[in-house]
Amino acid sequence: MANQLDRIEERIEQFVESALSRLIGIQISAVDVAAQLARALNEGVRRTEEGKPFAPDKYALTFHPDDAQTLLESAPGLHGELARGLLEVARECEYLVFRDPVVTIAVDPTLRPRELRVVAWHSTAPLEFTQAMQRQPKTNPGALPSGAYLIVEGNRHFPLDRPVVNIGRRLDNHLILDDPRVSRTHAQIRIRNGRFEIFDLGSSAGTLVNGQEIHQHLLLTGDVVELAGTRLVYGEDPGGPPDETPAYSPPFPPKPSGDQRTRVIPRDNDETS
Amino acid sequence: MTPEALLLILRVFAALVLYAFFGFAILAIWRSIPARKRDELIIPETYANEYHENVLSHGHRLGAVNLIGRAADNTIVLSDERVSAHHARISFTGGQWQLEDLGSRNGTFVNELPVEGVLVVTMGDRIQLGTVTLQLSQEVPIADMTFTS
Numbered sequence: 001m002a003n004q005l006d007r008i009e010e011r012i013e014q015f016v017e018s019a020l021s022r023l024i025g026i027q028i029s030a031v032d033v034a035a036q037l038a039r040a041l042n043e044g045v046r047r048t049e050e051g052k053p054f055a056p057d058k059y060a061l062t063f064h065p066d067d068a069q070t071l072l073e074s075a076p077g078l079h080g081e082l083a084r085g086l087l088e089v090a091r092e093c094e095y096l097v098f099r100d101p102v103v104t105i106a107v108d109p110t111l112r113p114r115e116l117r118v119v120a121w122h123s124t125a126p127l128e129f130t131q132a133m134q135r136q137p138k139t140n141p142g143a144l145p146s147g148a149y150l151i152v153e154g155n156r157h158f159p160l161d162r163p164v165v166n167i168g169r170r171l172d173n174h175l176i177l178d179d180p181r182v183s184r185t186h187a188q189i190r191i192r193n194g195r196f197e198i199f200d201l202g203s204s205a206g207t208l209v210n211g212q213e214i215h216q217h218l219l220l221t222g223d224v225v226e227l228a229g230t231r232l233v234y235g236e237d238p239g240g241p242p243d244e245t246p247a248y249s250p251p252f253p254p255k256p257s258g259d260q261r262t263r264v265i266p267r268d269n270d271e272t273s
Numbered sequence: 274m275t276p277e278a279l280l281l282i283l284r285v286f287a288a289l290v291l292y293a294f295f296g297f298a299i300l301a302i303w304r305s306i307p308a309r310k311r312d313e314l315i316i317p318e319t320y321a322n323e324y325h326e327n328v329l330s331h332g333h334r335l336g337a338v339n340l341i342g343r344a345a346d347n348t349i350v351l352s353d354e355r356v357s358a359h360h361a362r363i364s365f366t367g368g369q370w371q372l373e374d375l376g377s378r379n380g381t382f383v384n385e386l387p388v389e390g391v392l393v394v395t396m397g398d399r400i401q402l403g404t405v406t407l408q409l410s411q412e413v414p415i416a417d418m419t420f421t422s
Contacts (some may be wrong), residue, residue, distance in 0.1 A: 088333060133355045185367075188391075188392075201393070202367020216369075216395060
């Protein structure tokens, strides 16, 4: 890191010297300016999660009022020159810049003549810098009603053992109903304040609970849900779903998950020969 | 009655007939939509009330599609370092408010439940993004009112 700082300082010195050499009557040392700029740039670098370094894009050089006046009078284009130089240096050091650097010259009467202060910062937090967050352990977020299940068409049961259950004809639903009248995403059952609620997702045939068309409904044991003629009965029994109905299985076998590795054929000639 | 006046009356009459026809056509189309579908086309007045540590700061009126995040191009801009640039989306689809996490860094939670895929949210639900909480409501409560969980 020290090498990097030296390298930056050296590079900055070059262009600061060339910028200041043309000014007559300026007593500010280029080495001093360069050292301070290099330090500000280096300290202002922020890294993203992936380790991409961003150089600051705002620099303020503060001088004594008299120095600032002579500077601005003799070199009105100094800001631009410094900004271009800083951009070049940042690029050479493989720092990313969110915006083109902007240099401002400020005045502070509390500074002594020939004294200089440099501050660098980021105009906006680059959007990649979303701070990670420490989540407190959740106080039992989705406490599920114990032993909740659905009986599908009176002959299979579907345990409601997850906080969100999507129902529909499409194969990415949790409960897939193979009926052309059922919409692709027909309804969603989700936990809310410890109870299951069913929501119709704008299905074309609608969702009925106990014969009434519903939009949102808090499920109670014994509720009969009808999705385009497919009947589901909601039940809660801590002992589990009734034994007489077999467990639900999707009409199509789920796609194999995980990596499908190509089998390695053992070759015996490597070691035996 | 001069012919000019007669012509004017006829013109006005023709215009009225034309507008009546348009009105009738639109009414007929509207009636042909099932009542349930009609409700899905009208976005109910809903606010996402923004709370920072249980203190209400804003009530955002929700439109058909609402992008939530830290970047300036979102519908709901949340200035919190823990909220991603494009964090989540709430859209009115199929007569329901549907919430989706857009691959945010810290995730989106509804009443402490992490959002995976699309989740239906409704009045009273508390959506947590970073340290900000958005609570869905039909109205903006009186400022400085805090919610109880």
